[in-house]
Amino acid sequence: MASQRSRTFEDLAAEAEAAPVEGWDFSWLDGRATEQRPSWGYQRVMSGRLAEASAALDIQTGGGEVLAEAPRFPAAMAATEFWPPNLAKATQLLHPRGAVVVADPDEPPLPFADAAFDLVTSRHPVTVWWDEIARVLLPGGTYLAQHVGPASMFELVEYFLGPQSEEVRHSRHPDDARRAAGEAGLEVRDLRMETLRSEFFDIGAVIYFLRKVIWMVPGFTVGAYRERLGELHDRLATEGPFVAHATRYLIEARKPAG
Template identity: 70%
Template sequence: MSRYEELVAEGAAVPTDGWDFSWFEGRATEERPSWGYARAMAGRLARASAALDVQTGGGEVLASAPRLAPLTAATEGWPPNVTKATALLHPRGAVVVASPEDAPLPFADEAFDLVTSRHPVRPHWAEIARVLRPGGTYFAQHVGPASVFELVEYFLGPLPEESRTARHPDRERVDAEAAGLEVVELRAERLRMEFFDIGAVVHFLRKVVWMVPGFTVEAYEPRLRALHEHIEAEGAFVAHSTRHLFEARKPGQPGQPVRPVRSG
């Protein structure tokens, strides 16, 4: 078996559940945003009375907080991640609810004073506003526009402009404000990524399934082999991720009734 075949087989065999990226150590790197989302989120959780983490993945980021809110819930749509998040978070007293990412949040109006999310597929702004109490906060780290598109377009070819500008922070600001939220902070950064072997590329595309929809080793074997040769010659394949920190507030004071926000 060639080195290429060994690396691809290894990348294809690694489990993809959860959002633990420790397998990539020494095989791929990604620069981290300067704001330190997990640390900042933990500080807010320690001060909250009721918190919701949306699209929690395997619960790893939420579980990293030293202290959770007295009432903490999380939603997740992918069954393997629901299982993993439940195992991590139930011992901490948090409730994990299986809920599709595009469904209404399965909670009452004004149930939480803090809603968090790390890399939601698509923020459901009207629902976030609905479940927040007056004066409550949405605090999240989002994936930005054209993230890792060097790798995506290597496999898919040039994408249309609307694909490149999707997830733009300015557009998300408008959508959040349309749902009745006040944007408190919005910061964006472009971050360097490096893949040091083709196995890391294979595992990444299997784990982050929306990058190259329908990705399989068999379907992209010629491109994978050519990329392997590039990495062997150059030492790495370089791409760039985009991230933005988003903090928004629901107007009003705790305990003050407000006019409900409705979608549509």
């Protein structure tokens, strides 16, 4: 980490700008950033549910990396994704295991019939169309997901964008998810949130993260934020890691059996 901090801003920025950002593999950040994981272990919980399902759908699967870690798929396994580079990656990863990856614009309707799945999953969906989730679930079926919570990584967001309004800081609150799920006719069985510590050790890690998670600082480029990035580079070299806090919540909602 110390060796990264001794490198020039130009060198680190060029390296981060050249790194591929398709999919949800964050291994490029190994040794350059850390992220505390939620205690419930979404991957483990999701894998257990998939092993018991007969037909499942993973919404906004990204490059399919999270879903692919499940050791067992149900007899019918589908996934949706809207970004073309991720679609290609997810197809390559999941097709050999019998999963169908469907191009979907991430707006209603989902391209499936009513009551098609007994399990719908998603990890960090950008948008959640609760009525559509309820529609494609079989009676007695379950939606299991890990969502990004309110004001997640806002230390980093506000470093670049300045203070955000209370309305913006409150968006993605789990209470809103509970209410929306209920309005769609789903019964929330489990809902828990945690605040998790993240650290960035060099400016390349910050640049890579903001290039990959594009909604954090919309329109982010090194050129547009060069001054602030340069100041943060100097700060990292003298003060050590930049600390931010992610929020995550696990939600499980069931469609009534009858």
